[in-house]
Amino acid sequence: MATAFETASAFARWALAHNLLPRLPANMEEEYLAGVPALQVGDAAEQIFLRRGLSSIVFNDATSTVYVYTNKRVPQKELELLPRLLNHCEIEYPQGAVDVLVPPINEAQGASYTVVQRAAAGTSHYACGSSISPGNEASAGTLGALVTDAAGIYFGLTNNHVTGGCNHSGVGLPILAPGVIDVAPGGLPPFTVGFHERVIPYVLGTSGNVDISSNTDAALFRLQDTAVVSSSQGGIFDTPAAVAAPIEGMKVAKVGRTTGYTEGTVVGRELRPVRVKAGSAANGFEGFIWFPGVFVVHGETHEFSAGGDSGSLVVSLNPDGTKSAVGLVFCGGPDSLAPGGAKSMIVPLGPILDRLNVTLVSGHNVP
Incomplete structure (x- = not known):
């Protein structure tokens, strides 16, 4: 039985062969895709994706689910023509994209600081x-x-x-x-x-x-x-000393400037690098950046993060009641499957700490 990663890779190879996704250099595609042949998704699907546009592909091996994100909503009549099960993996077709790296800053839902x-x-x-x-x-x-x-x-x-x-x-x-x-x-x-x-x-x-x-x-x-x-x-919990890798299905939480304390679930990992528009008005800079290894988080009852929450530390809510630091919120975007209609995107923390050669601080001036 194929994993969600393998199924997502096979779907991506089909989409790339039909020019439905932007190509990375040939040698770079192999860094992100499993070594599997392309799926045969069909002519009807090709025509639908040409009209609706493919945004990205996200996979969740824990639930054997692949999320094929489209730029425009796929209506029900067209959904009926798309495969909902491939290689024993469930296929979802949410509408969603990625916002700019510095979106408009939302008004804080409570105090913007603690x-x-x-x-x-x-x-x-x-x-x-x-x-x-x-x-x-x-x-x-x-x-x-x-x-x-x-x-x-x-x-x-x-x-x-x-x-x-x-x-x-x-x-x-x-x-x-x-x-x-x-x-x-x-x-x-x-x-x-x-x-x-x-x-x-x-x-x-x-x-x-x-x-x-x-x-x-x-x-x-x-x-x-x-x-x-x-x-x-935010006075809610101390920064944990333990660091772990984010994984699909992980229950997580964060405290941020805009939405405060929220809980969510890591619903999947982006199969290929995510292209995000970035800018700094104070420095007269604007450009596009590709980010690999990005994880997607949905809030439990509403959005997990919003503009102004960038930089928030994401922690796992472990079954034994402990927490581990797993990532930083850095971006988000619309998502028709997510509570609040928006997904959050995080980058893993472990490689960041290693590259900066620093360690987390816990127990510092904590009540």
Whole structure:
């Protein structure tokens, strides 16, 4: 019996042979697809996908499900002409695409930041899961976690597109908390929580000109004062020290600037790299970036994340009650199968920590 990964790969080979998906260089396709022959999906399906457009293919080996995302909704009459079972795998045809990497920032559904109190010490601390932005940009994203390097220096971890200016933030650029667009009368006065340090750089380009296999979305800023921050995730739970790989079917949670605490499920993994439009208005940059190894998350009852939640730390909700850090929210988009009509997309955390040579901080100024 074929796995969902193999079935998704066979479907993709058929779609590529009929010019329904954009091609990667021949040698790069083999990095992402299983070594299986193309499925014969049929002429009727080809005509439907030419009209509706294929967006991406997502697979879930845990449930033996393949999600074939289309740009336009496939009406019921056409759904009846499409295969719903291939190689013993269920095939779904949701409508959905990928938003730009820096979508419009949604209004926070509650407070855009959390300050936790340590009653015994009589101190207060800015929590992870809260609003941050570069000091020179009217934006807002989320402080995902605190990390430390081998020298014991503390940093804030978030997305490249949140504080790194999509590769363009100058080293030493002040990072503000709360983010610029969340500064308001009666709110917390903005302060410099740290200074931009470095990013895992985006590699721009396609068609074999560059190697996109290492693209992810992460940046560090050096904390100005470790006493004013907490590793607590919005006062709800502490950042876990354990790190695990995201897997299909995993129950997850996050705390973010816009939607606060939400729970969800990893519904699948993108078969091929995802092409996302990125930009930094403050730096006059705009371009397209391909991200491999992306996982799709659906919220349990409503959207898992929204604009402004980028950078949020995603943790697994393990059956034994423990948590492990598994990824960072970095993007999203419409999804007709998802609660709230929107999916979230995450990049795995383990490779990010390894490449930055840092470790998660737990138990720091936690109530």
